Amino acid sequence: MKNLLRYHFKVFLKSNKLLVPFLIYLFYLFTAYGIIPYSIVSSFSESAWVVFFIMTYVGFSYTEVENPVTEQLVLLKVKNDNLYYLSRIVVLLIVGIIMSVIGMLYPVISNIYNSSQLFTRELLLSDIMFGLALHCMMGFLGAMTGALFHPRIIKNRKIAILMVFFAAVLAVAKGALIEEVPFIGFITWIFPPVYDILVTFTNNEYFSLQTIAIPFLWGLLYGTALMFVQIYVLKKNKF
Amino acid sequence: MEEVIISLNMVSKHFGRRVILDHISLNIKRGASIALLGPNGSGKSTLLRMIGGLTTVTSGKIEYASPLTFNYVPEHFPKIDLTAREFIDSMGLIEGLTAEAVAARSRELFHGFCMEDMIDVPIKHLSKGTIQKVAVIQALLQSPDVLLLDEPLSGQDRQSQKAFIKLSQTLNHQGVTVIMSCHEQHLVNQLSHSAYEIIDKALFPVTLAKVPEIAYDVMVFDAAPGINVDLSIIDEIEQWNDFENRFELIVSRENSDAVLKQLLTDGFKLRSMGAKEA
Numbered sequence: 114m115k116n117l118l119r120y121h122f123k124v125f126l127k128s129n130k131l132l133v134p135f136l137i138y139l140f141y142l143f144t145a146y147g148i149i150p151y152s153i154v155s156s157f158s159e160s161a162w163v164v165f166f167i168m169t170y171v172g173f174s175y176t177e178v179e180n181p182v183t184e185q186l187v188l189l190k191v192k193n194d195n196l197y198y199l200s201r202i203v204v205l206l207i208v209g210i211i212m213s214v215i216g217m218l219y220p221v222i223s224n225i226y227n228s229s230q231l232f233t234r235e236l237l238l239s240d241i242m243f244g245l246a247l248h249c250m251m252g253f254l255g256a257m258t259g260a261l262f263h264p265r266i267i268k269n270r271k272i273a274i275l276m277v278f279f280a281a282v283l284a285v286a287k288g289a290l291i292e293e294v295p296f297i298g299f300i301t302w303i304f305p306p307v308y309d310i311l312v313t314f315t316n317n318e319y320f321s322l323q324t325i326a327i328p329f330l331w332g333l334l335y336g337t338a339l340m341f342v343q344i345y346v347l348k349k350n351k352f
Numbered sequence: 353m354e355e356v357i358i359s360l361n362m363v364s365k366h367f368g369r370r371v372i373l374d375h376i377s378l379n380i381k382r383g384a385s386i387a388l389l390g391p392n393g394s395g396k397s398t399l400l401r402m403i404g405g406l407t408t409v410t411s412g413k414i415e416y417a418s419p420l421t422f423n424y425v426p427e428h429f430p431k432i433d434l435t436a437r438e439f440i441d442s443m444g445l446i447e448g449l450t451a452e453a454v455a456a457r458s459r460e461l462f463h464g465f466c467m468e469d470m471i472d473v474p475i476k477h478l479s480k481g482t483i484q485k486v487a488v489i490q491a492l493l494q495s496p497d498v499l500l501l502d503e504p505l506s507g508q509d510r511q512s513q514k515a516f517i518k519l520s521q522t523l524n525h526q527g528v529t530v531i532m533s534c535h536e537q538h539l540v541n542q543l544s545h546s547a548y549e550i551i552d553k554a555l556f557p558v559t560l561a562k563v564p565e566i567a568y569d570v571m572v573f574d575a576a577p578g579i580n581v582d583l584s585i586i587d588e589i590e591q592w593n594d595f596e597n598r599f600e601l602i603v604s605r606e607n608s609d610a611v612l613k614q615l616l617t618d619g620f621k622l623r624s625m626g627a628k629e630a
Contacts, residue, residue, distance in 0.1 A: 123434060123438060128433060182428065182429060191446060192421065351406060
């Protein structure tokens with residue numbers, strides 16, 4: 114696994130597909146925390162769904178980084194398809210965690226720099242822990258959503274781009290859509306539960322285990338389901 | 353009696369409505385060296401990848417006597433960003449070799465294939481022949497149970513061809529099963545114990561005695577940029593190795609006069625010519 118991860122990171126880093134997402138996120142953080150004071154829960158929630166969008170893009174672009182020929186060579190050398198596909202998911206998880214840590218470090222450092230005036234109230238350790246968990250969860254959901262539209266799952270790449278865009282937008286916008294057209298709720302559950310998670314924090318001043326536990330587990334379950342579907346279909350749709 | 357390690361039973365492969373291979377049966381014994389012949393697009397590569405489990409079968413069954421390890425030389429290795437050293441090191445480590453073993457084996461292979469000066473160049477910047485050497489080297493780092501070779505000599509210079517043939521023969525003598533698709537009959541004669549030809553989606557045995565012993569000539573030409581080979585003689589050229597503005601051609605002796613005449617007419621400059629060693 115260690116050697117596989119090293120190989121994947123070498124391929125990913127040399128493709129230069131990671132730089133732009135990180136720069137976009139840094140740009141977002143720089144502008145989002147430019148106006149003070151800010152509510153902790155709402156600013157962390159917003160930053161988390163930005164991580165979801167960016168990781169959807171990272172997950173999607175990563176599916177196109179590994180060439181199908183080298184992928185076949187590596188699969189033969191690993192001799193374990195599950196391990197190979199899992200290692201690719203771990204790469205995305207690591208990228209998501211790094212992005213989440215940046216997403217938390219930036220406001221924490223900025224708050225210290227602004228003499229604890231960045232937020233409307235004092236920043237607690239629990240805010241940082243819950244915020245980090247929320248970012249990581251959104252990163253995982255985004256990565257799994259993007260990675261699902263693999264070239265071997267959706268061969269037509271133009272349709273894949275449209276589908277991933279549609280899925281990412283509806284994951285956040287489904288709440289507004291349900292308000293307008295209530296019966297659409299029967300279908301929108303199929304999209305990643307980004308709205309469902311974020312809505313539980315609306316108007317909350319503090320994160321709490323009671324409010325975050327169920328949405329967090331739901332997101333984890335949904336992301337894990339996407340992960341298993343992806344591995345199953347990739348093993349079925351060979352080269 | 354040698355053990356059958358792979359058994360293909362009435363295997364078919366379709367891509368959509370297109371039938372690529374139809375009801376193919378073949379028993380592959382441990383230590384065998386099999387050549388798959390047939391024109392481009394006849395399904396040789398697909399059959400190799402089916403044997404390696406890299407593509408699914410539409411119908412029929414492939415049975416393996418035990419879990420087997422495969423190494424594979426693809427026909428077209430991609431132009432990737434990693435250097436040859438980075439790629440080969442990664443493959444060796446993923447295969448389970450120690451860092452020391454990878455370093456020693458890759459040094460030996462890079463030397464054997466005359467590419468020591470190019471190991472730190474990104475693969476995407478290497479010539480077609482050198483990229484093919486990387487494809488071959490990654491498959492020879494360790495002895496697998498089965499070595500799948502898809503047009504392994506494509507674009508390689510003569511010294512690398514010799515090194516490859518020698519290494520493949522050594523592996524085969526050590527009990528590695530070699531299954532190879534190729535066009536070069538001299539390679540079939542040197543490497544294979546048995547040969548099969550794919551004709552009209554079905555597999556037919558070819559007795560090696562019937563694979564004619566063909567004498568080849570090797571010609572080396574210089575060409576100014578922009579000069580192209582006349583398409584009428586493309587089919588007569590068995591192998592074409594490109595070294596920027598210098599070309600090495602392997603042509604069956606019966607066609608060499610016609611090829612030479614056409615290339616000289618087209619403005620190519622002959623630099624050397626001689627009989628190809630067996």
